Amino acid sequence: MAIKPDQLPALLQRSLAPVYLIAGTEHLLVQECRDQVIHAAHAQGFTERGVHEVTRNFDWDRLGEESAAPSLFASRRILDIRLPTGKPGVDGSKALVKLAQAADPDTLLLVSSGDWGTAMRKLKWATELAKAGVLVEIWPVKPAQLPDWIRQRMKRAGLQPEAAAVALLAELVEGNLLAAQQEIDKLLLLNHAARVTVDDVARSVASSARFDSFRLVECALRGALDECLRVAAGLQRTGVGIQAVTGAMYRELTVAEAARAAIAAGESEAAVFGRLRVWPARQAPMHSALGRLSAFHFGEVFRALGLIDRQSKGRAAGDAWQELDRLLWFLCDPAAVDPL
DSSP: OEEOGGGHHHHHHHOOOSEEEEEESOHHHHHHHHHHHHHHHHHTTOOEEEEEEOOTTOOHHHHHHHHHSOOSSOSSEEEEEEESSSOOHHHHHHHHHHHHHSOOTTEEEEEEESOOOGGGGGSHHHHHHHHHSEEEEEOOOOTTTHHHHHHHHHHHTTOEEOHHHHHHHHHHHTTOHHHHHHHHHHHHHHOSSSEEOHHHHHHHHHTOHHHHHHHHHHHHHHTOHHHHHHHHHHHHHTTOOHHHHHHHHHHHHHHHHHHHHHHHTTOOHHHHHHHTTOOHHHHHHHHHHHTTOOHHHHHHHHHHHHHHHHHHTTSSSSOHHHHHHHHHHHHHOGGGSOOO
């Protein structure tokens, strides 16, 4: 059975399926749907949960053994399997098909895919999971749909936004659903009245260097150069201090470099992300950055951040914002830019 995300709550109220496949590139929505299934399962006595993040060297045989072993702590459990790339491989495909076909009333199979397309519906592992339970397909929110998505979210939170306020927030978040939800949460905390005006959104965003910097850092990790330069220009235009921006970049890139070094030393990506508290919404951009940035590149990046800091304080020649643009270009495509 294939459904849309907004159909999931009503379906969970009626009954709990033995298998769920939640698939899509909108990480916020995937996480929310996954949480809904877990919450409903807990209410039905599935109190134990094993989370398995599938990486390149994932041991599918071991997963099969674990799934077949008796539960240690509860009679009912959730097998939470996460596919960041949506590609389980040959062994993984066979394992997922076997799990889907071997229905166990005391085990709920919850699989989430960080990538999805119409062609993937026809893959055997996906069709078997959907046939055995429920497929929740999450398609990207298109630019034209974003204002309505934000409006619905704000109303669900108890806010009454003006149309212009919705339009402004949609423009500022540039398709980043997680950033939009964070702003809605902040507006809910800051607004004593339910009505949200354009001025409310402008004040909220203007006072949040963390929000703006979050968007910039995520774009840089993903390698989205055009978005990086557009967001950076917006930060400069609205008067956000460059030190707040580079501070956020330094913190996130320090985590990325630590992850790179640990993975190079033989630690699994899943273990590294867990230890460094790289939450699911940040894992795809982080994975993308680690695929193109080497130890040498990170050294150049930190050197450039130091130069930008000195330029912003008048201690070095050059324009700090121009140097930031060059750094963003280097982060997105290091092969196309001379060393910093």
